Amino acid sequence: MAKMNVRIEKEDNEVKYISILRRKTNKSISEVKELINNNDFILSYNLLDINELLEMKKIVSLLLKAGAKVHVYEDNREINIEFLDNLIESYLDTESYLEEVDEKMFNED
Template identity: 75%
Template sequence: MTKMNMRIEKDVNSLRYISILRKKIDKSISELKELINNNDFVLSYNLLNIDELLEMKEILNSLIAVGAKVHIYEDNREVSIEFLDNLIEAQLDTERYLEEVDEQMFNDD
Protein backbone atom coordinates (compact mmCIF):
# COMPACT_ATOMS: atom_id res chain seq x y z
CA MET A 1 0.00 0.00 0.00
CA THR A 2 1.40 3.35 -1.05
CA LYS A 3 1.74 5.96 1.67
CA MET A 4 1.99 9.72 1.87
CA ASN A 5 4.56 10.60 4.53
CA MET A 6 5.59 13.82 6.20
CA ARG A 7 8.82 15.00 7.80
CA ILE A 8 9.35 18.20 9.74
CA GLU A 9 12.73 19.90 9.83
CA LYS A 10 14.05 20.28 13.36
CA ASP A 11 14.32 23.87 14.59
CA VAL A 12 13.78 25.92 17.75
CA ASN A 13 9.99 25.77 17.35
CA SER A 14 9.69 21.96 17.45
CA LEU A 15 7.51 22.06 20.58
CA ARG A 16 5.02 24.24 18.74
CA TYR A 17 4.85 21.65 15.94
CA ILE A 18 4.44 18.84 18.44
CA SER A 19 1.45 20.56 20.04
CA ILE A 20 -0.24 20.76 16.62
CA LEU A 21 0.51 17.11 15.89
CA ARG A 22 -0.70 15.91 19.31
CA LYS A 23 -4.16 17.33 18.58
CA LYS A 24 -4.51 15.09 15.54
CA ILE A 25 -2.45 11.95 16.06
CA ASP A 26 -2.03 9.46 18.86
CA LYS A 27 1.68 9.72 19.64
CA SER A 28 3.36 10.90 22.79
CA ILE A 29 5.36 14.10 23.03
CA SER A 30 8.57 12.11 23.43
CA GLU A 31 7.76 9.97 20.36
CA LEU A 32 7.11 13.04 18.23
CA LYS A 33 10.20 14.82 19.53
CA GLU A 34 12.33 11.79 18.69
CA LEU A 35 10.83 11.50 15.18
CA ILE A 36 11.57 15.17 14.47
CA ASN A 37 15.07 14.97 15.97
CA ASN A 38 15.87 11.86 13.90
CA ASN A 39 14.40 13.37 10.72
CA ASP A 40 11.92 10.47 10.52
CA PHE A 41 8.38 10.54 9.17
CA VAL A 42 6.00 12.05 11.73
CA LEU A 43 2.89 11.21 9.71
CA SER A 44 2.08 8.39 7.35
CA TYR A 45 -1.27 8.13 5.58
CA ASN A 46 -2.80 5.85 2.97
CA LEU A 47 -2.43 7.46 -0.45
CA LEU A 48 -5.83 6.14 -1.55
CA ASN A 49 -7.84 7.31 1.47
CA ILE A 50 -9.28 10.74 0.79
CA ASP A 51 -10.20 11.36 4.42
CA GLU A 52 -6.64 10.67 5.54
CA LEU A 53 -5.23 12.91 2.80
CA LEU A 54 -7.56 15.74 3.78
CA GLU A 55 -6.44 15.37 7.39
CA MET A 56 -2.81 15.41 6.28
CA LYS A 57 -3.42 18.59 4.30
CA GLU A 58 -5.08 20.24 7.31
CA ILE A 59 -2.13 19.34 9.56
CA LEU A 60 0.32 20.46 6.87
CA ASN A 61 -1.38 23.85 6.60
CA SER A 62 -1.36 24.28 10.38
CA LEU A 63 2.34 23.47 10.58
CA ILE A 64 3.26 25.78 7.72
CA ALA A 65 1.21 28.58 9.30
CA VAL A 66 3.48 28.50 12.37
CA GLY A 67 6.66 28.37 10.32
CA ALA A 68 7.46 24.67 10.05
CA LYS A 69 9.56 23.47 7.14
CA VAL A 70 7.64 20.40 6.04
CA HIS A 71 8.55 17.78 3.45
CA ILE A 72 6.04 15.34 2.02
CA TYR A 73 6.78 12.06 0.30
CA GLU A 74 4.98 9.54 -1.84
CA ASP A 75 6.54 6.50 -0.19
CA ASN A 76 10.20 7.69 -0.18
CA ARG A 77 10.05 10.11 -3.13
CA GLU A 78 9.74 13.75 -2.10
CA VAL A 79 6.81 15.50 -3.75
CA SER A 80 5.44 19.02 -3.68
CA ILE A 81 2.45 20.33 -1.80
CA GLU A 82 0.89 20.87 -5.22
CA PHE A 83 1.21 17.12 -5.83
CA LEU A 84 -0.81 16.47 -2.66
CA ASP A 85 -3.37 19.12 -3.65
CA ASN A 86 -3.73 17.58 -7.12
CA LEU A 87 -4.07 14.10 -5.67
CA ILE A 88 -6.82 15.25 -3.32
CA GLU A 89 -8.62 17.11 -6.10
CA ALA A 90 -8.42 14.10 -8.43
CA GLN A 91 -9.93 11.84 -5.79
CA LEU A 92 -12.69 14.34 -5.03
CA ASP A 93 -13.42 14.64 -8.78
CA THR A 94 -13.65 10.86 -9.02
CA GLU A 95 -16.06 10.74 -6.06
CA ARG A 96 -18.24 13.44 -7.64
CA TYR A 97 -18.25 11.62 -10.98
CA LEU A 98 -19.24 8.32 -9.36
CA GLU A 99 -22.05 10.04 -7.45
CA GLU A 100 -23.34 11.53 -10.71
CA VAL A 101 -23.23 8.12 -12.40
CA ASP A 102 -25.09 6.56 -9.47
CA GLU A 103 -27.75 9.28 -9.63
CA GLN A 104 -28.19 8.80 -13.37
CA MET A 105 -28.50 5.04 -12.97
CA PHE A 106 -31.20 5.35 -10.31
CA ASN A 107 -33.05 8.09 -12.17
CA ASP A 108 -33.15 6.03 -15.37
CA ASP A 109 -35.06 3.22 -13.68
Protein backbone atom coordinates in the same frame (compact mmCIF):
# COMPACT_ATOMS: atom_id res chain seq x y z
CA MET B 1 0.01 -0.15 0.43
CA ALA B 2 0.95 3.23 -1.00
CA LYS B 3 1.56 5.88 1.64
CA MET B 4 1.87 9.64 1.92
CA ASN B 5 4.41 10.56 4.57
CA VAL B 6 5.40 13.78 6.32
CA ARG B 7 8.75 14.75 7.77
CA ILE B 8 9.56 17.94 9.68
CA GLU B 9 13.02 19.49 9.73
CA LYS B 10 14.53 19.81 13.20
CA GLU B 11 14.94 23.38 14.40
CA ASP B 12 14.86 25.45 17.58
CA ASN B 13 11.16 26.33 17.38
CA GLU B 14 9.81 22.77 17.36
CA VAL B 15 7.67 23.25 20.50
CA LYS B 16 4.94 24.82 18.32
CA TYR B 17 4.95 21.83 16.01
CA ILE B 18 4.94 19.32 18.84
CA SER B 19 1.78 20.88 20.31
CA ILE B 20 0.02 20.73 16.92
CA LEU B 21 1.06 17.11 16.36
CA ARG B 22 0.16 16.18 19.92
CA ARG B 23 -3.39 17.52 19.43
CA LYS B 24 -3.87 15.95 15.99
CA THR B 25 -2.25 12.53 16.48
CA ASN B 26 -2.04 9.88 19.17
CA LYS B 27 1.74 10.25 19.53
CA SER B 28 3.35 11.21 22.83
CA ILE B 29 5.54 14.29 23.18
CA SER B 30 8.67 12.14 23.52
CA GLU B 31 7.71 10.10 20.45
CA VAL B 32 7.19 13.27 18.37
CA LYS B 33 10.52 14.71 19.54
CA GLU B 34 12.33 11.46 18.76
CA LEU B 35 10.85 11.27 15.24
CA ILE B 36 11.86 14.87 14.51
CA ASN B 37 15.36 14.37 15.96
CA ASN B 38 15.87 11.17 13.92
CA ASN B 39 14.59 12.85 10.74
CA ASP B 40 11.92 10.13 10.48
CA PHE B 41 8.44 10.38 9.00
CA ILE B 42 6.19 11.89 11.63
CA LEU B 43 2.89 11.21 9.86
CA SER B 44 1.85 8.49 7.46
CA TYR B 45 -1.43 8.21 5.58
CA ASN B 46 -2.98 5.85 3.03
CA LEU B 47 -2.49 7.37 -0.42
CA LEU B 48 -5.79 5.88 -1.64
CA ASP B 49 -8.00 7.12 1.21
CA ILE B 50 -9.42 10.60 0.54
CA ASN B 51 -10.43 11.11 4.18
CA GLU B 52 -6.90 10.39 5.37
CA LEU B 53 -5.45 12.72 2.74
CA LEU B 54 -7.81 15.51 3.77
CA GLU B 55 -6.75 15.05 7.40
CA MET B 56 -3.10 15.07 6.34
CA LYS B 57 -3.62 18.29 4.36
CA LYS B 58 -5.24 19.94 7.39
CA ILE B 59 -2.32 19.01 9.67
CA VAL B 60 0.30 20.03 7.09
CA SER B 61 -1.43 23.40 6.69
CA LEU B 62 -1.37 23.96 10.46
CA LEU B 63 2.32 23.04 10.59
CA LEU B 64 3.17 25.37 7.71
CA LYS B 65 1.26 28.24 9.33
CA ALA B 66 3.29 27.64 12.49
CA GLY B 67 6.48 27.99 10.43
CA ALA B 68 7.48 24.34 10.23
CA LYS B 69 9.68 23.17 7.39
CA VAL B 70 7.49 20.33 6.18
CA HIS B 71 8.46 17.73 3.60
CA VAL B 72 5.79 15.51 2.02
CA TYR B 73 6.59 12.18 0.40
CA GLU B 74 4.74 9.75 -1.81
CA ASP B 75 6.25 6.61 -0.36
CA ASN B 76 9.93 7.71 -0.33
CA ARG B 77 9.80 10.26 -3.17
CA GLU B 78 9.53 13.88 -2.05
CA ILE B 79 6.66 15.79 -3.61
CA ASN B 80 5.45 19.35 -3.30
CA ILE B 81 2.26 20.47 -1.56
CA GLU B 82 0.66 21.24 -4.94
CA PHE B 83 0.90 17.54 -5.82
CA LEU B 84 -1.04 16.70 -2.66
CA ASP B 85 -3.63 19.39 -3.46
CA ASN B 86 -4.02 18.09 -7.02
CA LEU B 87 -4.34 14.49 -5.83
CA ILE B 88 -7.09 15.45 -3.39
CA GLU B 89 -8.88 17.50 -6.05
CA SER B 90 -8.65 14.59 -8.48
CA TYR B 91 -10.15 12.17 -5.93
CA LEU B 92 -12.97 14.60 -5.15
CA ASP B 93 -13.69 15.11 -8.86
CA THR B 94 -13.78 11.35 -9.41
CA GLU B 95 -16.06 10.90 -6.41
CA SER B 96 -18.41 13.58 -7.75
CA TYR B 97 -18.42 12.03 -11.24
CA LEU B 98 -19.22 8.58 -9.86
CA GLU B 99 -22.10 10.01 -7.82
CA GLU B 100 -23.50 11.62 -10.99
CA VAL B 101 -23.23 8.34 -12.89
CA ASP B 102 -24.92 6.46 -10.05
CA GLU B 103 -27.70 9.03 -9.93
CA LYS B 104 -28.28 8.78 -13.69
CA MET B 105 -28.33 4.99 -13.56
CA PHE B 106 -30.73 5.01 -10.61
CA ASN B 107 -33.09 7.48 -12.32
CA GLU B 108 -33.21 5.41 -15.52
CA ASP B 109 -34.94 2.52 -13.74
